[in-house]
Amino acid sequence: MISRKDYRKKNTQGSKYLIIAGVAVIVLACAGIWGHNAYQQHQATVLAENKKQVAYNKKHFNANVTIYGVKVGRLTVDQAVEKIQAKAVNKLVYKDGKISAVRDSKLTTISKEQVQKYFDKQYTQLPTDQSYNYENTALKKGKSKLKAITAASVDYSVAGKTFTLAAKDYLTQVSYYSGAVHYDDASKLTAKLNAMDKEVKTLGKSYKFKTPAGSTITVTNQSYGWGIWTASAKKAVLSAYETGKKTIDGKNHIYGEGYTTQGLGYGKSNNGLGNSYVVVSIASQDMWVVVNGKVVVTVSDVVTGTANKGDNATPTGVWYIMYKQKDATLRGQNDNGSNYASKVSYWMPFTMSGCGLHDAPWRTDWSSTAYLKGGSHGCVNIRPSKIKSVWDAVKVHMPVIVY
Numbered sequence: 203m204i205s206r207k208d209y210r211k212k213n214t215q216g217s218k219y220l221i222i223a224g225v226a227v228i229v230l231a232c233a234g235i236w237g238h239n240a241y242q243q244h245q246a247t248v249l250a251e252n253k254k255q256v257a258y259n260k261k262h263f264n265a266n267v268t269i270y271g272v273k274v275g276r277l278t279v280d281q282a283v284e285k286i287q288a289k290a291v292n293k294l295v296y297k298d299g300k301i302s303a304v305r306d307s308k309l310t311t312i313s314k315e316q317v318q319k320y321f322d323k324q325y326t327q328l329p330t331d332q333s334y335n336y337e338n339t340a341l342k343k344g345k346s347k348l349k350a351i352t353a354a355s356v357d358y359s360v361a362g363k364t365f366t367l368a369a370k371d372y373l374t375q376v377s378y379y380s381g382a383v384h385y386d387d388a389s390k391l392t393a394k395l396n397a398m399d400k401e402v403k404t405l406g407k408s409y410k411f412k413t414p415a416g417s418t419i420t421v422t423n424q425s426y427g428w429g430i431w432t433a434s435a436k437k438a439v440l441s442a443y444e445t446g447k448k449t450i451d452g453k454n455h456i457y458g459e460g461y462t463t464q465g466l467g468y469g470k471s472n473n474g475l476g477n478s479y480v481v482v483s484i485a486s487q488d489m490w491v492v493v494n495g496k497v498v499v500t501v502s503d504v505v506t507g508t509a510n511k512g513d514n515a516t517p518t519g520v521w522y523i524m525y526k527q528k529d530a531t532l533r534g535q536n537d538n539g540s541n542y543a544s545k546v547s548y549w550m551p552f553t554m555s556g557c558g559l560h561d562a563p564w565r566t567d568w569s570s571t572a573y574l575k576g577g578s579h580g581c582v583n584i585r586p587s588k589i590k591s592v593w594d595a596v597k598v599h600m601p602v603i604v605y
Contacts, residue, residue, distance in 0.1 A: 252328065255328050255329055256327055256328065258329075259325070259326065259327060259328060259329055261278050261279075262276050262277065262278055263275055263276060263277055263278075263282060263321060263324060264276075264324055264325075264326060264329060264330050264331075264332065264334065265329065265330075265331060266331060266332065266333040266334065267320075267324050267333075267334045267335075267336075268333075268334070268335045268336070269282065269286055269290075269312070269317065269320055269336045270286055270290040270291075270292075270311065270312065270336070270337065270338045271289075271290055271291065271337075271338075272285055272286045272289045272290050274286065279314065279317050279318050279321050280314070282317050282321075283312065283313075283314050283317050286311055286312050286317070287310070287311050287312070289305070290305065290311050290312070290338070291303040291304060291305050291338075291341070292305055292306055292309050292310075292311040292338075292341075292379060293305065293306045293309060293377055293378070293379040294341060294344050294345055294348055294377060294378040294379070295375065295376075295377045295386075296348050296351075296352055296373070296375065296376040296377070297374070297375045299352075299370070301345060301348050301349065301352075303341065303345075306379065309379055309380065310380075320334075320336045323336075340381055341378070344378035344379075344381075344383075345378070347378060347383060347444070348376060348378055348383070350444075350446070351369055351373075351376060351383065351443045351444055352369050352370055352373060352376065353369065353370070354368075354369045354442070354443040354444075354446065355367065355368040355369065355448075356439055356442040356443065356447060356448060356449065356450055357448065357449045357450070358398070358435070358439065358449075358450045358452055359449065359450065359451060359452055360398065360402055360430060360452025360453070360456075361402040361452070361468070361469075363401075363402060365394075365398055367391070367394065367439055369443045371390070372388065372390040372391035372394055373385065373387070373388055373390070373391065373443075374386075374387035374388070374389065374390060375387040376388075383444060385440060388436065388440065391436060391439060391440075392432060392436060395430060395432040395435050395436055395439075396432055398430055399429050399430035399432060402430065403427070403428065403429035403430065404423055404427035404428055404429070404467060404473070404474045405423055405426075405427035405428060405429045405458070405459060406422065406423055406424075406427070407422070407423050407427060407473070408420055408421065408422040408423075409421065409473040411473070411475070411603060413481055413483070413490075413603075413605070414481055414490040414492060414497050414500075415483065415486070415488070419605050421518075421519065421520050421603055421605060422519050422520065423474075423519065423520045424517070424519035424520055424521050424553075425458070425459045425460035425461075425521050425522060425552075425553065425554070426466055426467060426474075426475075426520040426521055426522045426601050426602075427458070427459075427465070427466065427467055427474060427520070428456040428457065428458055428465030428466060428467060428468050428474075429456065429457055429458075429465070430452065430455065430456060430457075431455050431456055431457035431465075434454075434455040434457075435450075435452070435455040438450050438454070438455055453468050453469065456468055460521075460522070460524065460553075460554050461524035461525065461551075461554065462522075462524070462599065466522055466599055466601075467601070475520070475601050475603075476601075477492070477493075477494055477495040478492060478493045478494060478495075478597070478600055478601075479492050479600055479601040479602070479603060480492075480523070480552075480559070480596060480600060480601065480602045480603065481602075481603045481605075482504065482506065482516070482582055482602065482603070482604045482605070483605060484506050484509075484516060484518070484573070484604065484605065486570070487502075487503060487504050487505065487506065487570045487572075487573060488500070488501070488502050488504065489501040489504045489559075489582065489584070489592075491592060491595040491596060493595055498595050499591050499592055499595045501584055501585070501588050501592065503568045503569075503570065503585065504582050504583060504584055505562070505565065505567070505568060505572045505573050505577055505578060505582075505583040506573045506577055506578065506580075506581075506582055506583075506604075507557070507573065507577050507578050507579060507580040507581065508573060508574075508575065508576065508577035508578065508579075509573055509574050509575075509577060510574060510575055511537065513580075514537075514577065514578070514579050514580050515580065516557060516577075516578075516580050516581070516582060516604055517553060517555070517557060517580070517604065518604045518605055519603075519604060520601055520602070520603050520604075521552040521553055521601070521602045521604065522552060522599050522600060522601050522602060523550050523551075523552055523559075523596055523597065523598050523599060523600045523602060524551045524552060524554075524558075524598070525550075525551065525598055526548075526549070526550050526593070526596070526598060527548075527549045527550075528547060528548060528549070529545070529546075529547060530545070530546055530549035530560075531543050531544065531545050531546075532544045532545075532546060532549065532556075532560070532581075534556065534579055544562075544564065546560040546561050546562070546563075547561050547563075547586070547589065548560060548561055548589045548590070548592070548593045550592075550593070550596055552602040553580075555580065556579075556580065556581075557580040557581050557582075558581050558582070559581070559582045559584060559592060559596070559602075560581055560582075560583070560584065560589070561583075561584055561585070561586045561589035562578070562583035562584065562585075562586075563586050565583055568585060
């Protein structure tokens with residue numbers, strides 16, 4: 203049997219345990235409440251921070267973003283555009299056999315729209331340390347293009363001759379920017395084409411010619427002939443460098459003088475005259491029309507420009523029929539300054555100064571000496587009775603040899 207003393211002692215111990223347990227429960231409850239509150243506060247802090255980061259990332263690049271070699275991490279689109287424009291290379295230059303990447307402050311390196319596209323590609327809702335690198339692909343392509351151009355070579359054939367034009371020999375400086383090739387200094391190519399023109403052109407060329415009368419004379423091309431059209435030829439050569447074309451036919455890049463600028467006589471025999479032409483002898487006052495090597499018309503009493511008046515003398519050399527016109531009115535000034543207007547039935551001009559073949563119904567003196575003092579203003583006068591045969595035989599662009 204438990205004594206009262208022991209019983210009280212036992213109850214006291216039990217109470218202590220209950221008190222301790224109660225305190226423990228209260229402590230745990232408080233800790234739980236505190237922990238919950240702390241978690242709630244942490245979550246709220248995280249959410250608030252996330253909101254800030256989301257808002258920040260909507261306007262700023264991630265930390266490790268490079269565009270055209272320029273770091274734009276944590277910058278806005280506008281800031282990135284400004285930095286790229288200030289620091290990125292935007293131009294390639296070939297000079298002295300080398301290709302260099304440079305920055306030209308006058309050029310627009312990148313548009314805001316392009317930077318915005320890069321921004322959209324790298325965009326994440328929350329910041330990331332992932333690296334993004336956007337290269338200037340246009341410059342990469344440009345470098346390959348410059349290498350190909352400067353290593354190119356083309357054979358330029360003209361008048362039976364072939365000239366090999368290697369880009370490295372004739373391009374001093376070439377640049378690439380804004381998506382295109384620019385030939386900054388191709389003066390050596392221009393000089394080469396000019397030298398080629400001088401070597402092969404027939405404009406101004408003198409050569410031997412056998413007249414229908416049987417004599418051999420020396421004549422000089424005036425408006426008749428052709429030369430290398432260097433501007434067109436240069437464009438063709440540069441295009442060939444870019445496209446990889448290996449040959450150029452020079453006949454597609456010639457020029458002429460006078461009424462037509464297309465160039466005449468290219469590839470023809472007989473010094474470019476071919477076998478059809480008009481011949482006028484001032485000394486004998488004869489004219490012949492030769493077609494396919496045969497004389498088809500002979501006029502033995504033409505009257506040329508007045509010999510004792512320099513401005514009226516018919517110009518010698520090789521010209522060409524510019525065009526043909528029926529029922530024309532020829533206008534000009536007489537020696538006394540008065541104006542004239544002469545109507546003709548057939549008009550075939552061969553100089554830009556106004557000399558040509560035509561009928562002269564007003565003329566009465568058709569002697570072989572008429573031209574000495576009473577000739578024309580420079581034209582070749584033909585009797586009305588003979589002009590039709592001349593008209594029928596003469597063709598536009600036919601050479602006219604006056605000697």
